[in-house]
Amino acid sequence: MSEVLRSAVNRSTTLEDVARVAGVSRATVSRVINGIRNVDPAIQESVRLAIASTGYVPNGAARSLVTRRAGSLALVVSGSGAVADGPAGGEVFTDPFFGRVVSGVFTALRPQGLHPVLMLADAPEAREQALAYLRQGNADGAMVVSTHADDPMPALLLEAGVPAVLFGRPDRPLPISCVDLANRDGGRLAADHLHARGCRRVVTIAGPSGVRAARDRLAGFHDAMARHGLPYLPHAEADFTQAGGERAITRLLIEHPDTDGVFAANDLMAQGALAVLRDHGRRVPEDVAVVGFDDSSAATAGRPLLTTVRQPVEEMAAEMTRILLDHIARPERGATSVIFEPSLVVRQSA
Amino acid sequence: MSEVLRSAVNRSTTLEDVARVAGVSRATVSRVINGIRNVDPAIQESVRLAIASTGYVPNGAARSLVTRRAGSLALVVSGSGAVADGPAGGEVFTDPFFGRVVSGVFTALRPQGLHPVLMLADAPEAREQALAYLRQGNADGAMVVSTHADDPMPALLLEAGVPAVLFGRPDRPLPISCVDLANRDGGRLAADHLHARGCRRVVTIAGPSGVRAARDRLAGFHDAMARHGLPYLPHAEADFTQAGGERAITRLLIEHPDTDGVFAANDLMAQGALAVLRDHGRRVPEDVAVVGFDDSSAATAGRPLLTTVRQPVEEMAAEMTRILLDHIARPERGATSVIFEPSLVVRQSA
DNA sequence: TTGTATGCGTTATCAT
């Protein structure tokens, strides 16, 4: 097939075509496109013209084949596959937490012109799929949000040599970078506040025991309460969802009708507590004070406004992204960690 | 550099390496990997062995360079760039609507082993970036969720020849496939319900007038109300956020203190209305009945539970994804549209 | 400053 025919058929325009039109070599066109200096301004101009007239767009695959850069980062929502822990498959994305992470990632990615590719690794099969994708170099690195502490994903990524950063420290220390919140401190803030308010019959709604952040929040809360002279507090475990929170508080109220304070390990469960308390005719905060965790949109969605421990998710996600970008640019550097401090946001519920 | 040295340095193992180890040609290894028949079982086995022993993983870029398939689809959150309309930048992802879309997309994508890459095209610059990414073939097609009716993205994608499917019909008809809800019917459902309940002094909280879905919901509501003998209803425009809903209902209550019914164009704004009504000491539904739209998680987040018009977002997003996959597989087929029917979900608020 | 030539790792078309 002649050159003319070939280009007439279907083939999209290539560097070669542009070079021919501009009367220069492929290399020169490439240089112009990639903004490399040492190009005669006049030629530069004629190349730009040729690009415009041909409607040329570089081919991403060919480019990343030679540069060994995919131009995208993976955002992996990872779990153990155990259905009992945390929100199930579809619900993960409905959690305000997820939206905040995405938001923070975009903040850091936008200046670089990169885009996140979303991967859900909540079952062995899905995990293998995600891992294969990453190993093939379809993304330059991975940001991992684990919904479960014994998530095998971090170790697998490490082993595969994929640059990665975690949101939340793993259960067992790994030489992987991560961002996290001082969750124990957060629990302490909530305890001090409820105690100062005069609450003495406090119950807690814990997150999944398989989630480290959930355990740490509860531990910090219990520690502080013990220091205030309250060594034992009833608690129920839930799954970080509102419905789970509703079930937990219902159980707790039956067993401990005289409850005057509630600490929930996230806002969604606190929201559930508020709803049930209202159904039971308990006034918040007069009869029962409630403190949540996260300061997500759920905290201000209803009435009373929720007093909560703030976790700066967006900032944390942005930092996670920056760390990953840095690791990709300078692979020789070792793992780092950035721990954020929580703060108490006092509103109406406590 | 000698072959030995080269492979000793850093280079990841390639098809060539596997072929050498297995004592066959590259082509044969490729056949085994891609599951093409006509391969001697014995050789097949030795190739698998070689793959395992070398830890070979195919290179995604090289593969898609020749197959012309990226193996990923774009999920574009697109807007006009006008700040006044709809939730601002970061808030887009916190809206439960977004989470439901992602959820639905994953449902349809999972069986195919594909992953969505997220793109935010809310400003001219970001739009160009996203467009460039797509034109370069970094994704095989795009799913577009527009936050604004005069969004230029659909037309641009059409012009660029990128396979695309829209969530929500564009303002001016385009030969692009889309999924949508019969929004007018939804508005009608809400109106009929409020009227049947006896509400006669009804106000509406509209979404951004630049969003077609928002206009259609309101139009359907007003039409039905007019048929019930109520030709005029006060309304305020808001931005689909809870805060916006709060401001809108506050204004409406001042001007129309005798209001006995509220229709909000989405649940978030309805949630805001509930909060303010509560602040003002109005009982819901006894004094004022409230109907929302979407049946998102916000509908059951607080008390009273929200009566709302259900939009099956997850199903719609999954269908959008399936249509896109079909377009990619069979480009010759023309554009189609699938319109879903809304339904009324009666809870406590009306 | 510009052009030439080579390689990136795979799939696909041929022969055999």
Next chain:
DNA sequence: ATGATAACGCATACAA
């Protein structure tokens, strides 16, 4: 059934 060999479209080391 298998093996050469030619694309795929780009970046870059090197030569000029």
